[in-house]
Amino acid sequence: MSNPAILVDHVTVHYGEVLALDAASLSVDAARICGLVGMNGSGKSTLFKAIMGMVKPDAGRVLINGEPPAKARKSGGIGYVPQSEDVDWQFPLSVRDVVMMGRYGHQGFTRRSSKADRDAVDLALDRVELSEFANRQIGQLSGGQKKRAFVARGIAQGATIMLLDEPFAGVDKRSEATITRLLKELAADGCTILISTHDLHALPQLCDEAVLLMRKVLMHGPPEVVLQPEHLAKAFGLDVLNRELPGPDRDLPARGVSNQPGRN
Amino acid sequence: MDLFDLLLEPLSYDFMVRAIVTTALAAIVCAVLSCWLVLIGWSLMGDAVSHAVLPGVVLAYIVGAPFALGALVFALIAVTLIGVVRNTSRVKEDAAIGIVFTSLFALGLVLISVTPSQTDLNHIIFGNLLGVSVPDLIQVLVLGVVAFAILILKRRDLTLYAFDPTHAHAIGLSPKRLGALLLGLLALTSVVALQTVGVVLVVAMLIIPGATAYLLTDRFSRMLVIAPVISAVCSIAGIYLSYYLDTASGAMVVLTQGAAFAVVYLFSPRQGLIGTRLAMARRRKVAALAA
Numbered sequence: 001m002s003n004p005a006i007l008v009d010h011v012t013v014h015y016g017e018v019l020a021l022d023a024a025s026l027s028v029d030a031a032r033i034c035g036l037v038g039m040n041g042s043g044k045s046t047l048f049k050a051i052m053g054m055v056k057p058d059a060g061r062v063l064i065n066g067e068p069p070a071k072a073r074k075s076g077g078i079g080y081v082p083q084s085e086d087v088d089w090q091f092p093l094s095v096r097d098v099v100m101m102g103r104y105g106h107q108g109f110t111r112r113s114s115k116a117d118r119d120a121v122d123l124a125l126d127r128v129e130l131s132e133f134a135n136r137q138i139g140q141l142s143g144g145q146k147k148r149a150f151v152a153r154g155i156a157q158g159a160t161i162m163l164l165d166e167p168f169a170g171v172d173k174r175s176e177a178t179i180t181r182l183l184k185e186l187a188a189d190g191c192t193i194l195i196s197t198h199d200l201h202a203l204p205q206l207c208d209e210a211v212l213l214m215r216k217v218l219m220h221g222p223p224e225v226v227l228q229p230e231h232l233a234k235a236f237g238l239d240v241l242n243r244e245l246p247g248p249d250r251d252l253p254a255r256g257v258s259n260q261p262g263r264n
Numbered sequence: 265m266d267l268f269d270l271l272l273e274p275l276s277y278d279f280m281v282r283a284i285v286t287t288a289l290a291a292i293v294c295a296v297l298s299c300w301l302v303l304i305g306w307s308l309m310g311d312a313v314s315h316a317v318l319p320g321v322v323l324a325y326i327v328g329a330p331f332a333l334g335a336l337v338f339a340l341i342a343v344t345l346i347g348v349v350r351n352t353s354r355v356k357e358d359a360a361i362g363i364v365f366t367s368l369f370a371l372g373l374v375l376i377s378v379t380p381s382q383t384d385l386n387h388i389i390f391g392n393l394l395g396v397s398v399p400d401l402i403q404v405l406v407l408g409v410v411a412f413a414i415l416i417l418k419r420r421d422l423t424l425y426a427f428d429p430t431h432a433h434a435i436g437l438s439p440k441r442l443g444a445l446l447l448g449l450l451a452l453t454s455v456v457a458l459q460t461v462g463v464v465l466v467v468a469m470l471i472i473p474g475a476t477a478y479l480l481t482d483r484f485s486r487m488l489v490i491a492p493v494i495s496a497v498c499s500i501a502g503i504y505l506s507y508y509l510d511t512a513s514g515a516m517v518v519l520t521q522g523a524a525f526a527v528v529y530l531f532s533p534r535q536g537l538i539g540t541r542l543a544m545a546r547r548r549k550v551a552a553l554a555a
Contacts, residue, residue: 052434073436080434091303091427092484101424105435111420137482157435 003066005030005161005192006051011060013046020046022215023060028194030065030160033187035203035223036196038213039236044196047213048163051194052078064161072161076105079154081147083165089139095149096134099124102157124156128182144175151182162186164195168202180206200227274507282396283460287499287517289408290457291469295495296415297453298474299487300446304426307471308358309343312365313447314454314466316342318372321388321458326379332407332455339451342368369463391462391514393503404456411452414445416488422446423484460499461514468518469495476525479535498524 008026012019021043028034038044049055050062053069064072072078079102102124103117113121125131128148133141138149147167154162164183168176183193183206197203203210203223210226212219212235219226219234274280301310317335324334342364349360376385387395396404415422421442424432429439450470457466473495477487502517509516531539 052430054430054433070436073434076435078434080431082428082430086430088303088427092478092482092487093423093427094483097484098427101428101431102435104420104424104437110417153431 002030003063004028005032005065006194007063007066008047008051009061009063011047011050011057011062013043013050013055013057015046019215021050021057024213024216025060026211026217026220028192028209030192031187031190032208033183033193033195033206035207035210036194036213037198037200037203037210037226037232037235038196039198042213042235043215044213045165048080048165048194048196051161051163052080074105076157077160079151079157079159079162081150081154081162081164081167084143084146084170086165087138087146089146091138093138094135095130095138095141095152096121096125098138098149099134099152099156102153102155102159105157120156120158121152124152127155128152129178142172142175143170144172144179147171147175147179148182151179151186155186160190161192161194164193166197166199167195168197168199176202200232203227270508271504274504279394279396280503280507282398282401283393283513284500284503286396286401286404287393287460287503288496289404290460291473291495291499291517292492293408293412293415293453294457294466294469295473295477295491296412296488297449298470298472298495299477299484299491300422300426300474301450301470302474302478303484304446306446306450307467308361309447310450310470311467312346312361313339313342313450314457314470315365315463316368317451317454317458318369318388318463319375320372321455322372322375322379322385325385326375331403331458332452335455335458336448336451338368339447339454343447372463387462388458389462389464390512391458391460391465393460393506393513393517396459400459404459407452408456411449411456415449418442418445419488461517465514465518468521469499472518472521472525476521476528479528479532482534494524495521 004027006026006028008024010023010025011021012023013021024043024047036044036047046055050057051064051069053062053073062069064077069078099121100113100117103113103120104111107113107117122131125134128151130145130148130152133145138146141149151162167179171179180202187193195207204227207223209221210223211217212226212231214235219231225231301307317338320334320336320338321331324331345364346357346360349355349363350357355363379385421437422445424437425439425442425446432439432442453470454466457469461469473491474487476494477491480490481487498520499517502520503513505511505520506513506516528536530537533539533543
């Protein structure tokens with residue numbers, strides 16, 4: 001049996017006293033699109049960092065195609081699309097410059113670009129339909145175009161695993177459809193895609209599977225199952241509310257207003 | 265006396281030639297480095313490191329070691345201390361930087377005051393452009409060329425580090441090592457510039473050129489040309505001005521750079537306060553004529 005593209009095996013991460021991931025386990029097969037759902041602070045970013053090897057787990061391990069992340073990084077297999085707010089959009093770089101950064105792992109000491117590198121960048125820009133904007137400064141793109149520029153960087157890199165952090169934040173509906181189509185094409189080509197989001201309505205059309213994260217993996221399955229309200233309630237902490245309902249209602253299925261006063 | 269004579273006259277003095285060569289070199293290296301410092305937001309760090317190297321330089325002088333070595337050691341100490349204070353107390357980073365660099369700078373001043381042959385060392389604080397000796401010149405030349413070469417050879421990696429360290433990590437580079445490289449080069453460059461404008465004003469050469477170029481272009485590769493050109497021109501102009509106006513040379517160099525920034529800040533066609541408005545008015549006029 002072949003290895004999963006991404007294997008997260010009982011990974012625990014602390015930041016000082018704060019527990020960010022608690023024995024989280026996740027396995028994603030190659031060429032799948034997996035949506036990572038959880039509220040802020042649920043450990044989505046930490047899970048990404050663990051997969052990229054940016055934080056060392058206190059316990060557990062991560063394997064990329066059966067190998068440690070360091071090896072996957074060296075071979076250029078991991079592509080990363082950052083969250084919008086993590087990018088300095090005023091940075092004086094053109095779209096082409098940014099996409100070319102995907103090629104650095106394939107280049108020599110000074111990162112001089114060869115004909116092959118330039119061809120790969122042109123191809124990637126063409127694929128995300130940004131060729132005509134190649135010479136624009138990156139901040140002068142629309143929200144959706146910005147995301148596609150970073151996806152192009154991953155394509156130029158030859159990434160087989162693509163991590164996208166909130167790709168739909170600040171993106172209009174039409175761009176969202178374009179990005180969804182693009183990611184599906186990439187997955188069809190064999191790329192494994194992990195998307196972190198708290199934008200739930202985009203998930204069912206896009207993802208093959210979804211994961212509910214709340215420091216640990218609460219649930220992993222088809223998006224239509226995972227996204228059912230009672231499951232979401234767990235990830236977004238609403239079950240705490242239900243547990244605090246007064247006595248006799250505790251064992252009833254949680255259904256809104258069943259705890260009218262004077263019922264006892 | 266025509267312009268030609270005005271430019272040539274100072275060059276008849278050897279000390280002026282040495283001053284101009286050293287300053288131009290320091291200005292170019294500092295300007296190249298400043299492009300990254302300004303974009304990463306390390307201006308304050310540049311300020312800190314350039315001041316904090318003082319005790320290292322003094323100690324190196326006392327034991328007869330190369331200035332650059334002492335500077336590197338103290339740059340490292342400064343950065344480590346800043347990190348420790350920031351991470352292990354509730355004091356924020358800017359305060360940590362302020363505490364560490366002023367304390368180290370003060371330590372340097374104390375060391376100078378107890379070291380015989382003070383004249384030599386006092387020059388480190390305000391620079392001694394007109395007193396650059398031949399060995400000084402050689403040291404600046406060697407260090408400057410080394411720093412410049414590393415910056416240019418590794419420019420793409422450093423830009424990647426400045427723009428997106430996470431991606432750098434994801435493709436197997438080490439953001440930590442790149443950050444350390446940049447800090448090391450900052451220490452080295454500080455030593456180069458010490459000779460010319462002195463510890464107190466080095467930071468100007470490490471910030472102004474990059475900031476000026478940033479207002480003029482949207483391409484990092486062009487910043488790397490614009491910044492050193494502006495910086496070198498301003499520095500040489502500053503030396504000439506100080507020669508004819510009989511003013512402090514290091515300070516004059518910095519003042520010229522500041523003036524250049526002010527002009528660009530006001531009149532840059534892309535970002536300038538007045539420049540953008542002028543460009544807009546011109547476009548409107550053209551549109552009105554066409555209509």
